[in-house]
Amino acid sequence: MKRLLLPLLMMALSLPIAARNAPAALLDQAQEAYAKGHHQQALALYDSINTEYTSAGLLYNIGNCYSKLGDFPRAILYYEKALRLSPGAEDVQANLDMERTKVVDRMNQRPAFTLGSAWDRLQGGKDVDQWARRSIWASILMAFFAGAGLLIRPTYAKRLLYGAAGIALVASVASAALAAYRVHNVEQRSEAIILSPSVEILGEPRQGSTRLFILHQGTKVDLLDHQGEWQEVRLPSGAVGWLPTTSIGVI
């Protein structure tokens, strides 16, 4: 029984990696189409991959296709999505900054997390599973140290092993917490980009209610409540209003 468990564990850990090679042919085609300047075709191919798979690189490439086709709101949307998967990715940030210059609405972007890139790196960069994997390794180490400490005669080494097991336990729990935070971050649906050229923000989720202000394509908003085909949003300035869900793309 115990001899079976370890290989089983190894197999389970390698599962997410095995999925990488699946749509290689499609990817090659898309890459080639983009290189030749057939951005529409490249976009269609990337999109078809994106129905099942995702990655920061894929989302970034889709963003580039939209940018080349002149659809800057969608380019922004996909760059933002890519940043979710790979916080602080330099290429993505550079292109996003370039596309943002086309946005009409002047918004004070909320300052990024002050720790900046160090925090991004700590979160695991583009490797979303990094902390989940580390939590497992820490858990294995903890068990190993504690087991070894249990079995040897009571000496100084025994106390050292118990200490190490304690540290590994803390590390495992902390890693699991970070992994949970990261997955929450990636999965959260709390922000959106305006895709319609211009959209009126209304006071109530009802056609014909008071018009509060007008937003233009490419602007980023926070998502609050949701009611039928209406979405409540908050601007960086703090203003809140309702707009139709069709006019936005959720990051």
Add this chain to the structure above:
Amino acid sequence: MSYRALLTAWIAASGFLLQAQEITFQATVDRNEIASGEPVKLSIELTNASAGGGMSTPDMGGLVVMQGPMESSNFSFINGRTSRSTTRTWYLTATAPGNYTIGPSTVRIGNSELKTVPITIKVSKGASGGTSNQAIDKAQQRDPNLFCTISLSKNKAFVGEQLVATYTLFSRYNSLQPKDYDLPKLNGFWAEEVDLGNTNWEAQLRTINGVQYRVAILKKQVLIPLRSGKLTVAPMTLNYMVNPSFFSSGTPVRIQSNAVDVDVAELPSGKPADFSGAVGDLRLQVTAPSGQVKANEAIDLSLTFSGRANLKLLDAPKLNLPPDFDSYDPKVSDKITVNGSGMSGSREYQYVIIPRHEGTYDLGPLTFSYFDPASGSYKELRSQPLSFSVGPGDAAAATTGGTSPKVDVQRLGSDIRYIRTGDLQLRPKGKFLYGSAAWILGMTLPPALLLLTFLWHRRREQRMGDAQGQRRRGADRVARKHLAAAQTALEKNDQGAFHDAVGKALEGYFADKFNLGVAEVNAAMIQDKLGQMDQGRTAAEYIALINEAQMARFAPIVEKPSKQAYDEAVAIISRIESRYRK
């Protein structure tokens, strides 16, 4: 011979000579290709024969007779040879383009019938083409004796397309003295005069509504509309003195031409980025030195545009040179002719460019876009790709002594960064290791294994701990058994067996109590284990008792009575037992 006879003979002779001359009958035109509205002269000539019944008028095949027929005869006597010819002449024209065939003309000479060869006239669309008859009619109605018209080659045009305006004077007066004229101001056009030389009356009269006029082209202009919309060529005003004579300066007549409207269409959308307003039909020729050039040495690059277009309005094409090149404004040399069909010729731009640094520069093909009004689309001219291989320059090395002046890197443009290629590290959507079955297994399995290990370890420990405990707990019982045996031996007065049993009881008890082998029981071990008890007295006593028992076993010299030894052994065991009870 009488005079009459002589004359008759001469006539006969000449008649004979005449008959000997070859008879020809042929039709000729002054040209085979005309523009619609232009006249063509048809001559049918019969030589060395009398027309007699007359030559037939040929079928003109759709051509309109402007004038004619006019008949002329010619008789000549050269070097004793007589020749005569009869010529009938027509001026024909066509209103629509196409091919027209003038049929044969026939003439009967004696018994034979002669025929001319049919002639085909090709009529193209005239540049001055559609002088609208309506305009002429109107002008004629204003003043049937003297009038002037403006006609345009086209009434619809694109911005930049060339038009030809013709100013024509029609007159029935014999004598006409121009006084002054007022040329219309052209609004929205670029105008280019066509050099016609001296104004002369045309050789042919023109018949308009049955009235014959002398016609003169006063002026031709190439007009290029500069903006879209309805543009108007304003009427021209002319002042003439009619029929001046020695006695009077003539009668003043003031005439005004018609005005002409042009519908100018905006160029269609989809202008190429490098379009700069060239309209027409263009070709591009680029000459550049090939092969190696030197840094800091001038390169002559020449771009020649040729064709029929608004060449004078061309902008110098921009060369997209790398910043390492210095370039100067191009020298422009024109070979442009302006004639009745518009502006054509060539314009050459000569650029002087100077590469400042070594290297291989691939400039790509030069491109230039123009609008072709005939097809209504934009066309691109594209030269051969230009590339220069710039070698080290002599001057630079000499003046800077091997070091290059430093220049800032220039930013030429901005673009988004390129896509990621290679492994994109794709993963199934919405699946994470965190929270997956694998993760839960990975997180719970090691602690579970640890728990199993702990349980197994404790059980083993328990089992081991029990064996020792039983032995320890049993130590007293075993010792009692030995002591009971000693008592039995004492009663039987068997000294050897008694001491043997006491020794066994003492050693065995100690070994059992402290979980040792019997062989390990010695003075040092006893001192070690029992040293702390009663300041070492117990240990000493115990060692002494064991020694006594051993001594007594092998040498039957008894120092103390066996009963005392037995009691002491029982006492010390029960003392240790009470101390280490557990």
